[in-house]
Every structure is written in structure tokens, then in C-alpha cells.
Amino acid sequence: MTREELKLAALSLPYEPGVYLMKDAADTVIYVGKAKKLKNRVSQYFQDTASHTAKTRRMVSLVDHFETIRAASEFEALVLECSLIKHYMPKYNILLKDDKGYPYLRLDLREAYPRITLANRVKDDGAKYFGPYGSRGKSQQVIDTIRTTFRLPGCSKKLPRDIGKDRPCLNYHLEQCAGWCRPEKTQEEYHALMEQAQLLLEGKQKSLCDKLREQMEEAAEQLDFEHAALYRDRLRAIEALGQKQLVTAGTMADTDVIGWHQTEAKACFAVLHFIGGNLMDKEYELLPATDDPAEALSSLVKQYYLSRKAAPKRILLPFAMEDADLFAELLFDQLEKKVHILVPQRGDNKRLSELANKNAQEEAERVTTAAERLSGTMTLLQNMLGLEHYPARMEAYDISNTAGTDIVASMTVFIDGKPKKGDYKRFKLEGMEDQDDYASMRQVLCRRFCHYLDGDKGFDECPDFLLIDGGAVHAQTVKDALDTMGIHLPIFGMVKDNRHRTRALVMPDGREIGIQATPAVFSLIGRIQEETHRFAITYHRTLRSKRVKGSQLDGIEGIGEKRRLALLRHFKSVSAIRAATLEELETVIPKTAAKKVFEHFRSEV
DSSP states (O other): OOHHHHHHHHHTSOSSOEEEEEEOTTOOEEEEEEESSHHHHHHHHTSOGGGSOHHHHHHHHHOOEEEEEEOSSHHHHHHHHHHHHHHHOOTTSOOOOOOTTSOEEEEOTTSSSOOOEEESSOOSSSOEEEOOOSOHHHHHHHHHHHHHHHTOOOSSOOTTTTTTTSOOOHHHHTTSSOOTTSTTSOHHHHHHHHHHHHHHHTTOHHHHHHHHHHHHHHHHHTTOHHHHHHHHHHHHHHHHHTTSSSSTTTTSOSEEEEEEEEOSSEEEEEEEEEETTEEEEEEEEEEEOOSOHHHHHHHHHHHHHHHHTOOOSEEEOSSOOTTHHHHHHHHHHHHSOOOEEEOOOSHHHHHHHHHHHHHHHHHHHHTOOHHHHHHHHHHHHHHHHTOSSOOOEEEEEEEEEETTEEEEEEEEEEETTEEOGGGOEEEEOSSOOSOOHHHHHHHHHHHHHHHHHTTOTTSOOOOSEEEEESOHHHHHHHHHHHHHTTOOOOEEEEEEOTTSOEEEEEOTTSOEEEOTTSHHHHHHHHHHHHHHHHHHHHHHHHHHHHHHTTOTTTTOTTOOHHHHHHHHHHHSSHHHHHHOOHHHHHTTSOHHHHHHHHHHHHTTO
């Protein structure tokens, strides 16, 4: 479908909630999203693409057709979106990395004597899966802790096959197992313990403790002190788990604090797990830097908790998540647990959020090299400007003059974001009698690309795009000049703020691209602007100093640099000043100073 056909198809959609699937020409799903109103959301993709992020522009450029699925509510749309993202793993959705190597815990209560085992991936086999956890060693530690807490078997005996066939093993004598291979132990007792273990893995520690406390008190009332003591010991063991760094990943934590930070090349999604106010564990995920952190955070938070099938009481976010309330509803629906999702603004929660962000920053910076930073910045710049090719060579231009005299221009060159001073060029403007930045810029670019067309050494490389000191009119002036030469390049003007820093890049048609919200790009463009200005003004000052050095106007009382320049601008040369009448001099400088100049040259005769 053409872009216009896609737009018309989107405008024909209903004002109803649902999910949309963007597909490429090969019918591959490249993006899945949800919408409160399908018509509004989907049509936005095919309207003003200049307002899109760079990633969205790339995705839209690949869309050949799309499909939609209507939902009864926005909540159902969220559920469906999460399910479809997990199924299709679309290229342009932010995804947690493959969990290969990060095992899950598997428990199937339908078995006669179920055990908690390690599983590399979740299967649709009716069993319960928990995790994934940070490593196989950590996962095994969780299994061992639960096994000893509930005194479950850890030997290789097969139950019920081996019940009563042999004496209990050493674990029984060490009181680490209740001896489930003995005939007097029942399958009902075993299943009751496994159900309690499942509650613990689901993060329902409080309900499990309440249940055990109730059983303990009931046994004590019936004077069954042996079972009361058993429930008491199990209760203490489970409560003690809450103070150990064992079952994390949101399972036993009461608060998770999400952190986010990205360098020019890498982003880090960090999760700090707190139990009773104490930091117990940290998990993090490293990803490529993104131009839409809000979308990335929303996607990662959903995948993180839905894949683990567990969540804490509170989740603190570094910034707002658009559908936080809907996601909390989804967690309650799937986990039967009320989760509060907050963005702290002050106090202890704010400090915890800052701590999580700091952890994310340390991890992102740790794995980002200087080369990756610069390469990442250049890629960000490419995406922001919508350039087809990586901007390996950039050229920047600036004009410098003093009230229209000694007009010069500079050309600086940056290769992969680094200055290549051997390729710098400077121009002395020809035939320019007045200050005209547009005409000056036109002349400089025409001269530069005439050399390029002639294949002259030093000018024979073509840049990937141009940066011009000035606004949209400067950029349009250069574009018009190059178009007439048959040269078509991306051209951007550098628009400055009141502190003379480039705040935005502007296209010839007047569209601005803000860069201040992207520190790495803002810093890079700022360095280019300063270097180009420095190179231009240094050349200008050199020419001016040569011209005024030893000038015959030096030493005349009342004639400083400003009046000397005013005379030279008006009369063009010292000879013309010498030949001027007093009345002619008085039209340029004050009468007293004019008289001093007139008398100075008359005294030479």
C-alpha cells in the first residue's frame, strides 16, 4: 500500500479500543501497539512524520500494510498487546533480551509427588513457572532454600515408587527432609507443603504466614503440640527468608524501584528489590540507546513482571508510564495482587528512585567505551535529522567580519564526530563591499563546490551534510545555490539561543529540530559551532591586524580602532582619506577628529 492508501485505511478505522499490527512487505509483524481509539492512534503514524521519533520514522517507512483487532475495552487491548508482543517479538518493539541461560523454576501440582525443578524456558504444559532468575546457581539456591524450609526431598528417590523400599537417607537424619519415603507419610501432606511452597514462589508470603499461624494456633488449642511446634518452626523459617537475598525478581520484595539511564550508545533498565526497607538485590538489563525512553520503560516494565508472574506491593518508576493504571489492573487480574505504581516526587521514595537511576547510570557507563559514545552520538544525530546515511563527514561554515570589512569564512570538517583540521579551509570574500551574510554564504559554498566539481585536491570529498551558521534563510540560500549546481545535500542551519549556543537545527523549509533535550547531540553540535566560529574569527583577526598594523592613521589624536575602520569602510583606502576634504571627513567622523586627520595629512606635504 502507498502512504496515501495507508492514511486512508487508518482514517476508516473505528473510534474503538484495540490492537494494531504493523507489517512489512514480507507480511512480517514489525510493531504491535494498543490504542484507546484505533482511528486516532493509527492515523497519526501516516500524517506528520516530522513529529515522530527517529525510530518511529524508520518503522513507518517499512510499513506495507497493517491489521487491527478490536477489543471490548482498553484493558483488554493491553492484555492482547502484551500477548502479541510475546508471540511475535516485533523488531520495533522494545524487548527484554532472550532469557536463554536465565532459568525458570517449574512446579506441576498435578503430579503425584511434584518437585521444583530448573527449566530453560516456559512451556505451555500446564505447569507453573517462576523467574527467570539471574543464574543457574542462584536458581538452585532458591530451590535448596525452599526444600530445606519445607523439609522436602532432595535425594534421587522416585516417589511413590521408592516409598518403604529402603531406610531414609542422611537428609532425614539431619532434619532437612521429613522422610517422605517412609510409609507413614501421606501424599496429602506432601501436596499441602508443595502448595505452600507455591504460595512462597508467587510472593504471597504474608498469606502463607497467616495460614501457618492459624494452623499453629488451631493445633495448640487441640493440645497437638507436636504439630504446633512443626508449624511454628516452618513459620519462623519462612519469615526468616524475608531477610535473606534469596527469592527476588519481585517475588518476595515489597518494593521494587526502577532506574533508567542511557549514554550515547547504551541504555540500562535497573530494578532494585527492597524488603522491609532494606535493599536485597539488584537486576539490570542493558539495551541499545533509544530515542523514546518513555516507550522503552513502559514496554520493559510490562515484560519484566508478566514474564516472572510475580510483582511487589509497590513499583516506583523514574518517570510516568502512560498506562500505569491499566497495567496495575492487569497485574491484579493475573496475579491476584494489588500493586501500586508510583512516580515519587519527594522524600524517601524520591531518594530511592535517584539511587536506582544512579545504579543504572553506573552500569550503562561501565559498558560504554569512548568510541561507542561518539558513534552512538552520531547515530542519534542521524536519526534525529532523518539522514539516509551515517554522517561520516560533516562540514560546517561560518562568516566573520567587522561591520562589513575584512569579510572571511571558515569551513571546518568533522569525520565520525572528530575534527579533521588538515581539511579545514578558509575563504576571503571577493567583491563584497557591504555586510551581507546571505550573499557571503552563497559565494563561499559556490566556490567550495566548484572546486569539488573540478576535482581539485583538498575539495574532492563530498560531505554527508552541511551545517550553516544561521537560520532557515541561510540554509535555503545555500540549498538554492547548490541546487543550481546539481548538488543535493542535507543542509541545516544552526539556530542559537540568547547565550550564543546552538539550541536547534533548522531545515531550509523552516522546520526546527530541537537538540537541547539530547545532551550528547547538543554538546557535539555546540563543539562544532564553537570550532567553526573560532576558525573564522581567528582568520578575520589575522587579516585585520595585517591591514591596520603600521597604518598611517595610527598615532592621530582622537582616532581609535572604530574611527579608523569607519574611515576605511567609507573611503576604501588611506590614499583616498589623504585626498579627502575636511567636509568629506566630517561626514564620517566627528568634526574635531576630522580636523585632526585633515591636518595630519596636510602636515606631510
